[in-house]
Amino acid sequence: YQRRVHGNPINIDWRSLPSCSVNISSFNSTPPPLTELNYPTPHPPYEYERSSSPGPSHVINEDNNVDLETDLAHNCVTLVCMNLAGFTKFARQVGPEALPRFLNQYINVIESCLGQGVVLHFNADVVVAGWNAVSSCDDHPNRACAFVVELHKRFSRLQRDWNTPVRLHVAVSTGTVYVGSAGNHQTNAFHVIGEAYTIVRQLSPLSHMLGATSVATEATVTRCSEAFLFRPIDVVSTSDAPNVKFVLFELLGEKLNVELNDKYLSEYNEGFHRFASGDYEGAKNYLSSWLNIYPEDSQGKRVWSLCSSPSRSSSPYCRKLPSSELVPHNS
Helix, strand or coil: CEEEECCEEEECCHHHCCCCCCCHHHCCCCCCCHHHCCCCCCCCCCCCCCCCCCCCEEEECCCCCEEEECCCEEEEEEEEEEEEECHHHHHHHHHHHHHHHHHHHHHHHHHHCCCCCEEEEEECCEEEEEECCCCCCCCHHHHHHHHHHHHHHHHHHHHHHHCCCCEEEEEEEEEEEEEEEEEECCCEEEEEECHHHHHHHHHHHHHHHHCCCEEEEHHHHHHHCCCEEEEEEEEEECCCCCCCEEEEEEEEEEHHHCCCCCCCCHHHHHHHHHHHHCCHHHHHHHHHHHHHHCCCCHHHHHHHHHHCCCCCCCCCCCEECCCHHHCCCCC
8 A cells, every 4th residue: 555655655454454443363365455455654744844044945735745846036136048049950960869959968068158147948949047045245247248259169069070050049138037946746846937038049040030149138238238248139028028129139248258348349330229219311321331330230220121121110129929829838
């Protein structure tokens, strides 16, 4: 007979129970129905108290099952969502034998440059990492951006080793979320709950659509602008708050290691500012000057084409992100 103790099944032999109310000698070889056994409890009734120390506490719910309860921390964190574009096609090509090796090497690349960050979610081609979510990290926005820059360098080597067209697209978001473990004794998981997590999951596939390898929200950019170079590439709003707009930035790299700088980007930035405010003709003039210098810049050409669209109205441009329920989990 099986009885659950602390959520785990244990075996109890009915013949070995000393206080069994049924006369065992009256049986031949067939044991009685379990409902007729008045077996003793193997130990005193469960008594769980809420613990003041960190970690889960145990309580008995209405169904007499053991639940875990934890206090979720309310932290300002920086989250990085990594998405592999073209992964599904690549998975079909390499097959079930080689695919686990690729994923193993991919997660090794991620963990090798995490530093104080931790992986919060791993689902094949979608990985979310966080800083200041588990262990304290005061400089979490800068550390997350440094991770993204290093990750792209190491992932390019992985691409060459596997000769794969799979492309890595990354989104970075900073904000306050609830973090911690929650669930019951049998199903327990680490959760990240909040707008920053929802947005970073939505922005990761959007970065692929915009043709940017790494994008970041304003909340991240304002904390990292001294060490890293960013430029605005889009204006977005969420379906949960359609009237709240925010600018999406492209992470170009560390300021010391990129050819561009704030001075060279001034014409592009001014053109984008006019585009975001609805002055499309003024934006085209500045972006045209920028494209004369950098004619192959895909973001400059994309924003210029948005200004020139025949369907463009006089109202300021804004892209609506999909509902969080529609965020794709696969590329």
